[in-house]
Amino acid sequence: MTRLSRSLFGDLDVEVEMDAPIGVESWFCAGGRADFLVRPRTAEALSEILKRSRQIDTPVRIMGEGANLLVDDDGVPGIVIRLDAPxxxxxxxxxxxxxxxxxxxxxxxxxxxxxxxxxxxxxxxxxxxxxxxxxxxxxxxxxxxxxxxxxxxxxxxxxxxxxxxxxxxxxxxxxxxxxxxxxxxxxxxxxxxxxxxxxxxxxxxxxxxxxxxxxxTQPLGDKSAGCMFRNPVDPDTGVRTSAGRIIDEVGLKGLRHGSATVSTHHANFFTIDRNGRARDAIELGDLVRDRVLDARGIELHREVVVWDRTDDERIGDA
Ligand SMILES: Cc1cc2nc3c(=O)[nH]c(=O)nc-3n(C[C@H](O)[C@H](O)[C@H](O)COP(=O)(O)OP(=O)(O)OC[C@H]3O[C@@H](n4cnc5c(N)ncnc54)[C@H](O)[C@@H]3O)c2cc1C
Structure with a gap:
């Protein structure tokens, strides 16, 4: 344990893994690491982690099953919490x-x-x-x-x-x-x-x-995180429309960027090859968003949560 991890967790009922490969534990099976992956065993320990990390301004994130997460290959600083203790x-x-x-x-x-x-x-x-x-x-x-x-x-x-x-x-x-x-x-x-x-x-x-x-309707066997984009509200009709259908109509099914692909089964699912890069899926998302905006004038917003070293997903001052 480093001095930082001892001072943060040393006396708490938690399990700590340093330099933890959280990206490959997500459903995309790709992406980087977290400085600390912490599994508290009690609500009190969890509460204490939040207090201490706030005092020393260490970022904290929480991961569930990682089924809607894309962790950038460079990973994330600070603490990622998982609540899998009984x-x-x-x-x-x-x-x-x-x-x-x-x-x-x-x-x-x-x-x-x-x-x-x-x-x-x-x-x-x-x-x-x-x-x-x-x-x-x-x-x-x-x-x-x-x-x-x-x-x-x-x-x-x-x-x-x-x-x-x-x-x-x-x-x-x-x-x-x-x-x-x-x-x-x-x-x-x-x-x-x-x-x-x-x-x-x-x-x-x-x-x-x-x-x-x-x-x-969904390629459940592939390494993905479900729908990449939220279904947008069509500006002409005011009705929420399938992002997958729009991406398909723009002709992007099967589009590939590095190790990432727009699924040929469901155009709103992106997949990453085995040992592929999370960054490829992030960039493929940007490409698809730009192409849809050009072709249809509709702005797509990501549903998948992206964690990287610049995101604002870290726990703030709520
Ligand atoms: C094959 C496949 C099919 C899918 N189909 C659907 C579908 O039909 N409908 C649908 O809605 N989604 C679908 N998804 C997406 C995903 O299942 C959902 O978004 C799900 O809610 C993610 O839960 P999670 O525990 O994996 O969260 P994560 O992916 O681990 O995290 C998602 C977000 O929730 C936050 N979070 C996680 N746990 C907590 C907590 N305890 N407290 C506060 N914040 C928390 C994280 O910080 C992050 O911001 C699919 C995904 C896959 C891989």
Missing amino acids: AFRAVEHNVEGRLELVRVGAGADLARTLMRFARAGTAGLESLMGVPASIGGAVRMNAGGAYGEIGDVVHAVACLDSGGRVRVYGADELRFDYRSTNIVDPIILWAVFRVSQENPIALRERIKEIAAHKKR
């Missing part, structure tokens, strides 16, 4: 004595949680079938698709602010929009979802249908 993956039924409320830790895997719910006939999260995510990442991104969004079933969310204080928000304070929320606190700790009891067989059939839809 304390952050707990599931608690009957919250406040109410059968319809379930609390799930931000570090829990969304797919495992929804399958566990399905086995018990607990409906609520099944519209997210096939979306790779942690609960925290899914809430942060308001993940969803043709069958619904996670925000539709959120009852409450607990966060840590950048000073390490817990804040709990009820549904009336939360706003979920297309792939975004009004949550400004840097770390989501847990969410409470509204669920209902259903026939497990009918629920499983619905999940199968949603999984089949995902498989038909």
Whole structure:
């Protein structure tokens, strides 16, 4: 351990990995490292990390499953946090004595949680079938698709602010929009979802249908982070339109830049070759954005979160 890591984490209940290869742990399987990858084992340790890193102005970022992340090849300075310790993956039924409320830790895997719910006939999260995510990442991104969004079933969310204080928000304070929320606190700790009891067989059939839809429409086997761009609002019609369709219409399916390619299956999915460069995907995104703007006058905005040495994703003064 370096002197910095000893002074930051030495007395805390955390696991620390220095010079950690976070890029290759993301779904793109490409990109650089973080100075420190920290896995706190308790909420208290997590809160203390935030306080200390703020005092010495060390950047902190949080990574879920890395399914919507592109980490630049030069990596990121400071601390990246992952909430995969059991304390952050707990599931608690009957919250406040109410059968319809379930609390799930931000570090829990969304797919495992929804399958566990399905086995018990607990409906609520099944519209997210096939979306790779942690609960925290899914809430942060308001993940969803043709069958619904996670925000539709959120009852409450607990966060840590950048000073390490817990804040709990009820549904009336939360706003979920297309792939975004009004949550400004840097770390989501847990969410409470509204669920209902259903026939497990009918629920499983619905999940199968949603999984089949995902498989038909998305190249799930490739190394990608889902949709590169948010679906833009068409300036002529005012209606949100598929970015993939626009990219396809501009003739960019299969476009290649270095080791990155616009998927031939779904034009809003970018993939990176094995041992490829994250920077190629970032630059390919810039190329596609420019070509779409030239051809259609529509500005695409990235949905994939890019971390590099200049980004403003680090946890700030929320
Ligand atoms: C094959 C594939 C298919 C996909 N299909 C869909 C789809 O259909 N619909 C859809 O919406 N998305 C889809 N995605 C994108 C991705 O699944 C979602 O964006 C998901 O919500 C990312 O969650 P994550 O835990 O991996 O977050 P990460 O990718 O790890 O992080 C994304 C952002 O969330 C932040 N974050 C993560 N955890 C927390 C936390 N606990 N507190 C605060 N902030 C946090 C990160 O700092 C980052 O800014 C797909 C991705 C892939 C690879």
